Amino acid sequence: MSRKKILLVDDSSTALLLTRLLLRSSPYEITTARNGREAVVFATLERPDAIVMDVVMPHMSGIEACKALRCAEATRNIPIILVTTRGDGETVEAGFTSGCNDYVTKPINGPELLSKLRDQLGE
């Protein structure tokens, strides 16, 4: 059985490296993208099982990418977890309005992210 594919999207090398390391012992195949635009292209071509995406990024933000992914037939149902630096109501609301399924706040907590990923993947 092939492993489930998770797309991590962040413009920070530190965040990508850390998240990849935190998910290392999980049964997922991890791929990465550096901004929202790359994420939309990758998701359309590769159809990952879930996306973990930062909000603030160059070229295309996580919120914009989320909206774009929800508009396209091919990516409409991919679970998206947004990673935000702010856990306040307004920011979270903007994330859910754009179509994300869940969110985590930075700095990323490995067990929390893994638990939310499992929820989204129905495990």
Next chain:
Amino acid sequence: MRMTSPALYSAADEARATAREGASARMSFVLANLYVAMKRLHKSLDREEVIAAIEDVIATQIGSEDFAIFERESGGEPFLVSSSIGAGAARMPDTRLLEEVVEGGAVYGRAVASCDPPDAPAACIPLKVGERVTGLIVIHRLFPHKEGLNSLDLELCDLLADHAGVALYASALHARSTAEEQ
């Protein structure tokens, strides 16, 4: 007489195993964070890249968008801003705290339940090369959802104190030797 065999694992055994698993997961999480910070700080000898790595570790791993990095040429000279992010970033902490951090060479970090004045920085980190303090990182505010520094944050601050200054120093030596070669 018929003997009943005891259960292989008691509830207490299971509780102990769960606690050990939790402690092991927490330790892995701390080590992963320290490894990533170390790897980022020492990945490059280019000054701009080292500064970007320091900024990235503070923003991504400690959690702040309001901080500054200060450096000085030698012992008695004033600290100058090398990089700043956020509203109050280039502001220096008060003299007492500054003396404590620079002369003592120890990290100041405001913990979650702290009695320090609310306008005190969240952290003040000396950048050390050996015993010499060559700079400072002043973290004014953490992300709004963070109430203070936790034990992992303090470990990361200690790591920055010991390694960020060395990484900047190595980049300066590299720039000097490259200039001399040319």
